[in-house]
Amino acid sequence: MSDMPKSIAIKEEGPREGFQIESADIPTAQKVALIDALSETGVKQIQIVSFVNPKKVPGMADADEVVRRFNKKPGVEYSALFFNTQGFERALSFADRLTVKASLPLCASETFLKRNQNRTMKENIEALHKQVEIYKARGVPVNRGSVMAAFGCNFEGEVPPQRVVDLIGQIFEIAAAHALGINEIALADTMGWATPLSVKRLVGAVRERLPAPRINLHLHDTRGMGIANVYAGLEMGVDSFDSSVAGLGGCPFARHRGAAGNVCTEDLVFLCEEMGIETGIDLERMIEAATLAQTVVGHPLLGHVMQGGSLSALRAKARSAA
């Protein structure tokens, strides 16, 4: 347990993960209310929308409007997800409201990449080279790489850690070709294949080859391993995680039964804070945001701590009874 970090960074992705998969009928004002509630929790990074084709993702049809209307809190970084130049330009047009950073995403499964972005591996790398030039020309920082489907793929099965290490090598090659420095590598369990053991193996393999960049874990909770996988990451010293309030979301392209979203933010905060790892997040406020998220989407969500409650009120009551 000596490798456990003292504090971690959490990127809240609930609004983006959630509204891309939920009904398109959710009023913009309610989306904005959730983002505003999240701004008050202490979380420092919130991904609020994705700039994608509204025909493919109807829940993002009002993305511009959401970005215009949320209440921007100083000290919080708001971002948008984009996959192509069009999305990038939309993000840039909100440079006063959004922090626009770019990343170099590769995918460990060509079949998934083909279904998700309609590109081969080779086409994806070529496209990235071109896109990096556009990012640079527009003065947008590119210091992050990511590997999707890093643990396994519903269409291709197991992903060997060596393949991921090789892909990260390719990310560094692309970066080097454009004189960029990569300081964070995100490993995404896009389809919920990871276990604590495979998290330890992959993080270990990546660390072995590339000791320097920070590792981020983006863990979907499809098979209920999310929090255990986070814990395995913490034991390996990982200190950067993506998560979704109330467990909102899921990937509309993965097409597997019960596509669960990211690991749940308030459960992740509970795990860390109870173990003495600082998150900078007020758990009670995050539980309130989770409860609001449930109201906004109009159906029960999968978070546990929002149902079971935190322990602080129980501790206070126990102290006053003693």
Place this chain on the structure above:
Amino acid sequence: MSDMPKSIAIKEEGPREGFQIESADIPTAQKVALIDALSETGVKQIQIVSFVNPKKVPGMADADEVVRRFNKKPGVEYSALFFNTQGFERALSFADRLTVKASLPLCASETFLKRNQNRTMKENIEALHKQVEIYKARGVPVNRGSVMAAFGCNFEGEVPPQRVVDLIGQIFEIAAAHALGINEIALADTMGWATPLSVKRLVGAVRERLPAPRINLHLHDTRGMGIANVYAGLEMGVDSFDSSVAGLGGCPFARHRGAAGNVCTEDLVFLCEEMGIETGIDLERMIEAATLAQTVVGHPLLGHVMQGGSLSALRAKARSAA
């Protein structure tokens, strides 16, 4: 990870945990159907009912009938939970159908004990001495001790590991006074206070004092830490776990919001089998039993793998596509 066991024993408690908290209107035939489905999964121990006052636990009013009607499969051990002499006698009357073993349960929180069983610590120990004599007179083996609320209590707060170690000492004293040998100690996170860190600390503290007896973990998933806590237990070499199919159940006496049941059996099986730890359970059949459990109770349950699916079909498809 060197301490991880090669195989684990799982005690399925879904029927008992579930039907004691669910609506009393579930037909006996459906309860029996779930037990019969569980018998076909490969699980070797199933706790099927509790012999308690039906006025307090209406869902157990048909416990005798359930025991009479389930299809007893050779090689599977069926058991009932009981707290007093009356319950014990009911269990004994089914000695042809049930495996009757007794245990020595203590509780780390006197307030919870008082609410749950209406006894002080002292009264509980006195009662256990008397009860052990009854067990012995009836030829019932007593080789297990357990500590309820071993990680924390909603009414008393944190439970220090030393208190649990002391309680286990008392269990051994009671056993010694009656010339009994204890070979398993169950640590129950009755109200969902455990984290992976506190699991490691408590298991470590118990092991330090008592290297010999097997440790069993009974982990409620109230705050979503269940699978992570199991993983922490595995890392400490624990190889005996209680669980509930589909996450059925919860404790009707704990009276906390969203009282979640035991850690979910099929999620636990997935965790272990994916990491190469044998459970003896056929995951696909356990998923079928979980789906049946959901039908029987008539509302969604909390298991993840039953929604997300196992990986074996996806692996087979990926292999045939390659």
